[in-house]
Amino acid sequence: MNFTLQHTDKQSNARAGLITTDHGVIETPIFMPVGTVASVKAVHFHELKEDIKAQIILGNTYHLYLRPGLTILEQAGGLHKFNGWDRPILTDSGGYQVFSLSGNRKLKEEGAHFRSHIDGSKHLFTPENVVDIQRIIGADIMMAFDECTPGDAPYDYAKKSMELTHRWLKRGLERFDATTGKYGYSQTFFPIVQGCVYPDLRKQSAEFIASQGREGNAIGGLAVGEPTEKMYEMIEIVNEILPKDKPRYLMGVGTPQNILEGIERGVDMFDCVMPTRNGRNGMLFTSQGIMNMRNEKWKNDFTPLDEFGTSYVDQAYTKAYLRHLFISQELLAMQIASIHNLAFYLWLVGQARNHIIAGDFVAWKREMMPRLGRRL
């Protein structure tokens, strides 16, 4: 993997760059649609490529390990061959499941003991076997196994959690450096900053992560229950330390506003389930604000879904029709909403990139921000 910094904004820390992988080039800042179980829910890869213009998608180590399982993935020749997505893939390590499935797991020094949410069976994830699994999945970018610390964790817990993540990182890196990709292309490994909402911990973690000298770095443990302002503050502290010539990935974030704030603070990569999950639940993000498509007010609004939208669904369908599809629980509703939302997210980061290159990012962002949160 290679990162080229193309432009750095003069009035902010925003940057535009290029990440080159063996599966293609990614223009940053970028948003990465989440495809947990080898599928971006409700969206075909054809639409993802041609209409949404996704450049890289996510997969999830924990979920793919449980199903379809490593035997199938290896027989298929890796995830790219299995699902047919021939562009870059990033896999999360399962660190988020340490957080989200906290009722089903026990943390120990060696790793995390999970009970499968599917059948209750017992599994052990360690920093080492999570690398091995991601070798089999064949992600272009694999993530370190960390503990995603809850946003409301007390200081002592956050400190211990961060230290565990750091120890796990050393072990993961050792395994990564001792192994190679199985399918003829190269893989890279991003370590993850933790430290919850505590500036000194974040600083300490960022320094530790930066000192590992990897090809890219991630910021984790944000947007997990802490106030949004705290999140922005932590990003600033961390990005002060993380190297400028490496991509920075803010994990799991977020709303359109979160993303612009992140870009302004020097983040290059984002992923989030919001455009797809919230889309399936009837929520549309647009350049003019947010719409809940189940609301009665759209009942007889026969104007296009999003007159400023760039995806074909925006012009092809009306608000009244999409509302009808949601009220009727038609599957097409979820497809349309997911395509729209992802296309909007990719449009948003594409615009940000263009304005960074043009030199007017801050002014553009100032104009966009109030509109993005408006409820239509």
Next chain:
RNA sequence: GGGCAGUUACCAAAGUGGCCAACUGGGGCUGACUGUAACUCAGCUGUCUUUCGACUUCGGAGGUUCGAAUCCUUCACUGCCCA
């Protein structure tokens, strides 16, 4: 014409003297969702009120009772069966 069963909120359907503005579904409305256990979850759904609470309801009318959706009388309507 006779017999039996029934009539409860938007729909369906519990409740058979006070704990009933009334269980539960559905429908409807509103909200939540941030490295996806999520086509999920939560709240509201007689009227007024932010809450407390007040008021009006259980086919219609009348009655019994301290008190009725619940008991009695009667009327209307619906379904099934017999003629």
